[in-house]
Amino acid sequence: MRPTSLPASLFLASLLSSTGVKVSPAALTVSPSRSQFFKDESVTLICEVGWTVRRNTTKGTRTECKDGWGTTDGSTCNIPYILQHDTGLYWCESMSGSSSSSSIQLSVSGGSVILQSPVLPVMEGDDVTLSCRAKNPTHNLPAAFYKDGSFIGDGPSGHMTLLHVSSSDEGLYKCNVKGHGESPSSRISVKEKLTNISDSTVTPGPGSSSVSLPVLLPSASLCVLFFLFLLVQLVVYLYSKPKVMKEEEERMTSLPETSGCSRGNRRKANQEQEML
Numbered sequence: 001m002r003p004t005s006l007p008a009s010l011f012l013a014s015l016l017s018s019t020g021v022k023v024s025p026a027a028l029t030v031s032p033s034r035s036q037f038f039k040d041e042s043v044t045l046i047c048e049v050g051w052t053v054r055r056n057t058t059k060g061t062r063t064e065c066k067d068g069w070g071t072t073d074g075s076t077c078n079i080p081y082i083l084q085h086d087t088g089l090y091w092c093e094s095m096s097g098s099s100s101s102s103s104i105q106l107s108v109s110g111g112s113v114i115l116q117s118p119v120l121p122v123m124e125g126d127d128v129t130l131s132c133r134a135k136n137p138t139h140n141l142p143a144a145f146y147k148d149g150s151f152i153g154d155g156p157s158g159h160m161t162l163l164h165v166s167s168s169d170e171g172l173y174k175c176n177v178k179g180h181g182e183s184p185s186s187r188i189s190v191k192e193k194l195t196n197i198s199d200s201t202v203t204p205g206p207g208s209s210s211v212s213l214p215v216l217l218p219s220a221s222l223c224v225l226f227f228l229f230l231l232v233q234l235v236v237y238l239y240s241k242p243k244v245m246k247e248e249e250e251r252m253t254s255l256p257e258t259s260g261c262s263r264g265n266r267r268k269a270n271q272e273q274e275m276l
Ligand SMILES: *[C@@H]1O[C@H](CO)[C@@H](O)[C@H](O)[C@H]1NC(C)=O
Pocket: 055, 056, 061, 062, 089, 091, 103
């Protein structure tokens, strides 16, 4: 398949570059994976190697882990006993300070209730479960949930699920357990689902029928090109050997019935053998 290998690889290369393994700027990982913590919990913040954890709190801006609020080995930062004044925005920053990841709001409750919500923005259309956790007892208690200060529902077992979230679900959420208190507020952000070709090629979803078209078109044109190439070869061959013309003409009549590149390829292989 030498004639098609170059266009094919060009096509593949363009496909790969357009789908793009998105080089996300070294995101911050929080362990345990929550954005709210009880006072005195141990929290570990992890950046990629070569990046450092920084934060903005009421006590200072852009301070590094090694500035006294955590213990660090460079890219990982541990806060052994997190306190209320550790509430703030945390992010990863490159050593040079030229680039930074998106930031995450961490909140520390001085009370005995926290809301467990997604740390990172959620994808539009996803279901999102909110959990209200009391410090004691550790099993879940009935909770009330609030969005931007308004009551949105009860969770008899401490959970509430937002179905098929959209941008209208964005806001500040908190929960309340009767007799235990209220959690801090955490923001839920909703990411817009991109529906361009390159994205749907990576994850064929319900609209996968539209995916086949951009894939089929280049393959079809490759097939056409290949058949043209084959025809030219045939003509050259027939011209140089007029005696076997009739035999070839018979074969040529069967050509339109064949379909696909592989059939044509096999045919070409036969020809080359005959030529030798
Ligand atoms: C941190 O605070 C500084 C100073 O107020 C501000 O310029 C910067 O944008 C803040 N960083 C984040 C991630 O919010």
